[in-house]
Structure formats: C-alpha cells, structure tokens
Amino acid sequence: MMTPEQEQALEEFLQELPEDTQRIARIYPPTICYKSKQSPRYHYMILSYSDKPEGPDGAVTVTLIHGADSSLPGVATFGQEPEQLIVCDCGKWEPPTKAQIAERYRELQLHHQQGKA
C-alpha cells in the first residue's frame, strides 16, 4: 500500500509523461512488481518507460529490472512490451544481492575479455 504522499508523487510523475506513455504507466505503474507471461516464476520491476517508442507500431515499451529471484538478477532489459507483463503486486520483489551483482560483474568482464581475444 502507498501512503498519500507516495500516491501524490506517483500522480505528479504520471502527469509529466507524454499521453501514450502515461496511458501505459497507469495500467503498469512503476510502484508494483510484475511477472512475465514467458517466465512467470521471475519477478520484475519497471525501471523506465520509453519516451521514444521503438516497439511495433510505435508502441510504448518499458525497461524491466530483474529481481533476485530471476535468472538474470540485476539485469535491466530494454524495449519490453508491457502487454507481456502479469501484474503481481505481492510487494516481495527483491533487488539483486551483492553476491548476484558480483557474479553478474564477473560474467560481463569475462564476456568483454572474450570479445577482445
């Protein structure tokens, strides 16, 4: 549950969005957790909405951040269609742990080194 102050802050945020983005952000607000139709075991939060739609027919897309229970904890994925999301709103989305972040960092470094080889 949001406090009245949080609800007001959300409303102010929504008011500043372009019309199409605002419509999507009201259906899929950034304040609750989601699961996806493809991988309903994992948790996501919406990090941002696209102001310059890149999706099919100029549809508004979102950037999702993967939670600690995801296969890619801490990874943000761009250009996602909000329609693939299932509203969860259990409030149990957890950010990636320090160990998960360290693991992701090692993977990225390894990937980077392989790219140079």
Ligand SMILES: [Zn+2]
């Ligand atoms: Zn949830």
